[in-house]
Amino acid sequence: MPTTNGPAAHTATAAALLPLVGGAGNVVSVAHCMTRLRLGLRDRALVREDALRALPAVLGVVDDDTYQIVLGPGAVARVAGEFEALVAAPAPTADELAGRGAELKAAQRQRNATPVKLLLRRVANIFVPLIPALIGCGIIAGLNGLLVNLHLLPSLTPALTAIASGFMALIAVFVGHNTAKEFGGTPILGGAVAAIVVYAGVAKVTAFGMTLSPGQGGVLGALAAALLATYVEKACRGRVPGTLDVLLTPTVTVLVAGLVTLYGLMYVAGEVSAAIGTAANWLLSTTGAFAGLVLGGLFLPLVMLGLHQALIPIHTTLIEQQGYTVLLPLLAMAGAGQVGAALAVYVRLRHDQSLRTTIRSALPAGLLGVGEPLIYGVSLPLGRPFVTACAGGAAGGAFVGFFSMLGDRVGSTAIGPSGWALFPLLSGNRSLAITAAIYAGGLLTGYLTGFAATYFFGFGGTVRGVCDSAVGQSTARGGNPTP
Template identity: 85%
Template sequence: MSTETTPRTTAAALLPLVGGPGNVTSVAHCMTRLRLGLRDRSLVREDALRALPAVLGVVEDDTYQIVLGPGTVARVAPELERLVTAPATPATPTTADDLRAKGEELKTARRRRNATPVKLALRRVANIFVPLIPALIGCGIIAGLNGLLVNLAWLPAITPALTAIASGFMALIAVFVGHNTAKEFGGTPILGGAVAAIVVYAGIAEVTAFGVTLSPGQGGVLGALAAALLATYVEKRVRGRVPDALDVLLTPTVTVLVAGLVTIYGLMYAAGEVSATIGTAADWLLVHTGAFAGLLLGGLFLPLVMLGLHQALIPIHTTLIEQQGYTVLLPLLAMAGAGQVGAALAVYVRLRHDRSLRTTIRSALPAGLLGVGEPLIYGVSLPLGRPFVTACAGGAAGGAFVGFFSMLGDKVGSTAIGPSGWALFPLLQGNHGPALTAAVYGGGLLTGYVVGFTATYFFGVPVCDSAVDEN
């Protein structure tokens, strides 16, 4: 390109290819994807969209998702939203366009009605926790740096400050979960946060419920989630029954009081038991069945991503980080990306004369090494079929490798969720020092690369494609 690519120029290039500002109903983003609500998907020029240098892939779901990669998507999304909401020159309405837009709205409504309750629930879970990921990553990296400084006895004057910076968010994460939960389920966000704040309030240690003294943080993010859900339910019930003149006084008071009392005298204890069970189960699985658990988790993660079911793991990761300081599940799941990279490399080697496919692999491989797997999944392995299966085999082998060391007592965890691949190294934490932790994780990645490559090279490329390539 002759001009510099900036978030604004990228947004300006994307907008006409998705039908223009009039076709965009919503703009949102997660860690890697720009999520657009579109009135009429037939207006999307997908081939031209995929050809843009900034676009790593495209995924169609309840929203139209454009994979831009971490960092880039966070800068492009606000620029695109600014362009979409900018005042437009008046245009003469056309009946055909209006009818087409209305038809697309009806199709979208039908798609939503046909969505399964499980997938809808998981999307809502993701909407609650995904906005927290940037803070988890930032604080996680600072916590890892601080741990290294403490172990080396360097800069002792600054490590307490770094501890405060890294730990402040995690100490109050329940409040953010409560705020996002109420927002997602149609309540007043600040009331959800207010009730969830009870979970982490230091004075809760003076409360005895059913003969048990409560402790700050008991129940963690699960308790905060349940408390905010209850607060939203109470708020809606109260608001529909009080006079408008008294709404501003009675609704928040009754909401916080009722939901707060139930949280203290029930939800905190119940959620605490569930959280403790999650931590105990994760430890037991890795100690007693580490290799097998790693094989399953590493091998099944790509299909879980395809089905959207991986979102169910977000609260579990967050609970483990809150309890133990790191999640032992994420490094196992990250091995799926390693298998994907190995499979893509094998396809690159076997199909030497398929220039288009090799160009796709070259452009997507750096993102794949850093844990952004969508470009390789949707651009290479899934369309070819077999490489997707052999990529899962590579992920299973890498997961088994890391899980085997867990059985030997060498835990490998991540202080935050979101990154994987090489990008996970700064977030690694274990029970036997950073060098051994990084070595085990690196060994798992290498295993995933090798097995994914080997399985794909010999079994993953269709015979007809390979024969055509060799002629």
């Protein structure tokens, strides 16, 4: 399924998508993450899913809390902008906005709206918008470290340090802003309270015989502070007279939430953050191989269930504390197992040209850590290859975890990328060459194990029987089966 780049191609993709999701009148909201266009739809019965999957630019479709169309990194942001412009062009009538659309939307949300999933989605909505800045600053930090180690451009490295570190120094403010926005408060008040966490003057604050440190509690403290500010603000809105609201509500919100943050939340969040760092280091230094096996093997199912979002604050806390997260390279091995499994399917199912075409087009994205095309287009529909892909991820995770037990920690300075795209973000307690070699060894282990497990155990019955089944799956995706 080849795709093309350029503004015209993105406009054409957006124009092709709109009628297939029921038109502009059926679209309630438009958003996107790194790979997926996320649409709120009034009536999902109007979606022509087979036709959507058949579009060359569409890598997969996920029917979840929002209707998610996988377009891949880079393309999704551009298509989302064009799509939003198309949706905004016609103004829906009052009758279209009313009716049973709201009821259908609420029913769809209720289907998967377990309290845990809803909470994790809200947490993800706080941190996912920060990922582009984490990636950009992480790559600059890696480049700067390389220049320092090689003693090159000494006059430039202080500037690169400032550029790479500025965002991380103030990440608590952005977390506070996004937290208040997500939970229905005023974003700037959430950011104002969260800014207390990183303000240098907190070093002069003493309570219970202890002195605070700037940044104590990190992003967890900022999240808790902004959440508290949101509840205080909502309580004020319901009690303060309208004439005084503009003066009293912001003042009371910042004052109450600020005092609780200084004399409680920063201490508690600081202890929790320290415990996360200590636990991660202990886990990898004492049970590294086993921890890597479990994390690498279970990450794909966690993604399918949406539970991987719980790891985002942990990654961010580790990056803030140690400069890198040691968990992401382990989890990235799941993608390596997926690539190996897809290659085995490609070799075994020689007669299914439609499926082989899907694999050829999705494999480059898989190598760069974008796994949705291979998951939803190849391994998950076939069943067993999804399980054997998890086995490959477990083997790769165990490989990287084993070296952590030996004292060679492999980490990432940002979250989001995986696969080959993670190489520019690698960091650790050894030289960059050693860190990259261990990570590369983990990828190779994941590829080989995923391939071998799928080739020998990923198919039931004869290959021809599996091929026929896969052809049926390809047809359901809108592909053309080969006789």
